[in-house]
Amino acid sequence: MAHNDTVERILDAAEILFAEKGFAETSLRSITSRANVNLAAVNYHFGSKKVLIQAVFTRFLDPFAEGLSKTLDDIEAAGKEPELEALIALLFKEVLKVKPRGQNDIKIFMRLLAIAYAQAQGHLRKHLQNIYGTVFRRYLKLVMVAAPDLPLYELYWRINFMMGSVIFTLSDFDTLDAIGQAEHQQKASMEQTMMRLVPFLVSGMQAPRPEDMPERP
């Protein structure tokens, strides 16, 4: 219990503080202090702060990627070709499945993703791409089938447009919801906002191709 408990307490504290302030702005001392753990424990168990950051991501993304992979297995086994809306909603369901122990885990998860993208840290990005690239490509193939009239290159960019909407909105959900309450006297939940995202994304993906944009310039 001793070892494992310390490692997980560090990860718990780290993911919260990283999501709140970012990587560079979060000191190891603030992490170990929140975790009620000795300062040296981080370097003892992880080796360095950089590895700790990667470990935080791994703990989130591994179950997510595994869950997504299994869902894709089921789809392919059933020989189904899901529609665009189902494919997008699928991703949200998968996100909601991850780590049901805490309520605000999804917010942390999304904020970490946003920070990872905002900070073009070479080592982190390639680390994630190397590990989770395979599952992502499997998912992308299904999107291709669901939107057959879209050239591959166009689809590539639209996928990124989608990622932008989702990550941006959900990672800043608390702030955006607070503004929404102040200006419209309505509050939203994360699940509601995901539901709101689906039709926006589906319609965006089904949009006609941009004008004056040759497929191969």
Next chain:
Amino acid sequence: MAHNDTVERILDAAEILFAEKGFAETSLRSITSRANVNLAAVNYHFGSKKVLIQAVFTRFLDPFAEGLSKTLDDIEAAGKEPELEALIALLFKEVLKVKPRGQNDIKIFMRLLAIAYAQAQGHLRKHLQNIYGTVFRRYLKLVMVAAPDLPLYELYWRINFMMGSVIFTLSDFDTLDAIGQAEHQQKASMEQTMMRLVPFLVSGMQAPRPEDMPERP
């Protein structure tokens, strides 16, 4: 020439380094070193690093907000009610107008926006909101007219969905374009990508309202 030159050289160096590495990861020494300026110059001319960060944003956003404001003046003076597509394309044109001295200024501009959102720095966010909130609200009113069948609260969230796509995609344009070249042997420009964004965003905004989502729960 002495004073003004130093201040602008600091701003030039700061915006590049901030866009590359973020705020906390960029030291004043790296800024002053790149600007060929003494270390103390930052605190002498700006007072603190925090003020320098705000100054970098101001130099970008002031001309942008002013240009947008004038464009909105013209529209209102002409009594026009632009369509959604025109309103969205308008924003991109306004962005392209800002700071024509350098080619990659837009990339820096977008990266700074992304970093500003990712790092929930309280002081910066309120600073921006207080200064540029007025222009933004004027623009929002035009969008309201262009999408009359959309409830205000729904529109609020979709505006944020749009912002997410744009900021996310364009701030990471270099990386995304590099991947696009590797996987599809096609390269894009920032202007092309903006053109690609327009139909995606327009269709997203015109999407049907999400199911099971009462207007006032």
Next chain:
DNA sequence: ATTTGTTTCAAACGATTGTTTGTTTCCCTT
């Protein structure tokens, strides 16, 4: 030419950072 005020500069400040060290404590095996 002298004064006045602004800007630049080298140097140092205290604080905080990630990491390392050597020792102590704990737990398990024999």
Next chain:
DNA sequence: AAGGGAAACAAACAATCGTTTGAAACAAAT
């Protein structure tokens, strides 16, 4: 009960951070 390897600990490490200092260099005005 004794031994040994893993873990926790207080303390210190060198490096870097933003900021401050006081003197030097400069410009413009009297």
